[in-house]
Amino acid sequence: MDDALNQLVFATRSGGLSHLIQAIRTVFHADAGLFDLSGSTLAASPSRSIWDADAILDARDGDRVAGCTVRAVAVEGEQVARLAVRTAQDGAGILEAAVDLVAIELARLHAAQLGWRELVAGVIDDILDCRVSEEDAVARLRAAGLDVSRPYRMLVGWAELPAGAQRSLPWGGIYALMNGQREPFLRVVRGDRVLMLVLDEDLPDRIAETLLRQLSRLGAGARVGVSLPHRGASGVRAGFFEASSALEEGDGVHHPRRLDLARLLVMTNAVVPLGELARELLRPLLDYDAAHGGTLLETFKVYLEADRDIVRATERLFIHRNTLRYRLRQIMNLLDVDLNSVSTTTSFWLALQALADEGAFDEGNVQ
């Protein structure tokens, strides 16, 4: 057993996964294959061999299927791959050791992948939270492998996954990592969502369908939102908003129903100090609310969001319609405007969007 184990360890050290799988074949005198959770072959020996990957994926740990003994390979408790050996012999515990070595090697590659993804996630977080200038963000995205001077789309994927299950997503990028190359597309996990940035020329809808299938295998309710095309680092914010909104449409792949120009302008603007101008425009309401503990700003926003429909606005604000009418008269008086004017409401709608983008209406931060 020691000789066999030494052979496996030496193979892993000298040539990684592919050598390890070759050594497993030698030790067991049987074909061996390693598969990711989408059924792609990560390594096999002999290399010109074909496998019933679907049966191997459907098998439970230790099952015998299609003439193979199938073992689940887990990294930090999450199944990430399947090892299949065309033998019924356990080899006095050697198969167990082989599974452990495969897991260690996959964990090593995955750690490199995660490190890279966390670096990219940091860039995306900084952009989404407006902590970085457009110029710096463009440079950091370029360093991460995305040239945002070309049109790209944001993909946001979600499914009912247990914590940490995103780790089990098939690692398309692992083929690149095994060659010491970067993943072909930027993919990060942010909260319970998977984010991808894909150039528009890179068939984003097809990538979205693949992401959907990957998520569907891991959890119920899988869905992917695809943004409109954007350029520049600020487009990441707009893309995230659009893709996340499209996600609300339900299961499957969805695109934004229509372009929200006001929101797009606010989220991608890097020239006009919109937040500052918005606060000036809405100063009378901000001052009134601050002085009286009022809610005129929120009332105004909800009223416009409800397309100036009194009934819908009162339902969302949980107030009587007379109360709303009273507040609207206050708003018109304080701002000295006519709320029936399209140009007026458009300006104020944009100002409210700018404040919303700064988090002015987030819970615990209203006013």
Added chain:
Amino acid sequence: MTPRPEYGGLDLFCAAPAETAVYYEWLLGHRARSRPGEALGALGVRFHRARDGGPTGWLPALCVRPSSVPRIPGEYYAAPADSDIAEGIEQGFLRGPDDTWIALTDTPRVTNAIRYTNADISTEEVAAVVGRWSSALGGHRVGMFEDPYDMELVCAEDRVLLGVFRVHGEVPGMPRSFWIGYFEVRDLGTVVARAVESGSRVLMAPSRSPFNQFAVLTDPWGHVFGVSRIFDHSELGGITVVAADGAHRPLLDVLELPGPLD
């Protein structure tokens, strides 16, 4: 029309030729031209709509003299002239063992097509398949010396027409013999990674053969294809083959092979 058989390129018979062509051109990094398939068409690759009872998936196209092809009923099928199937396949098809097909063309589609693509057939009956295609195409066999996959090449003079090798294992629903159409690429790792992220599945992981680095995949529609990066001639020099006369000779003394793409 060429005086000797010549490898002509690859044909795909599928349900959605335009959509599939867009996918392959993107995957292989060819800039799209005015219509889907045009960029790969310049390299001898054609996309066709599959017909009931006709071939499906990737198959090689061979450029041969029409008079040299034995037109045996049940084995020879003339190309229908009334559909897009006829485009680029001026003659027809030959049916081989295990219901595998090759397409026949009258004229070369592109100079030295084998620089861009090539085709292997994976089978359990290497000798029978080599015999069938050698006989039908008027070629001869060249064997790889001590190859673990019994690799054989069907050749015409010093040019490779087709490869034949033994596959290990079997998959329910998958034919016993199947063609793998290979595309030469510059960066195999990146192409495979892009393929997996876009709905393809890796059937044979990136590996090295005596000739090349290769990987075999199924595309999002289930067609088997391969990507390859042939080794430089300096690496191919040490390979021994069994020539048509049974003698062992260096590969490059027997066959004219292209080098890797720049």
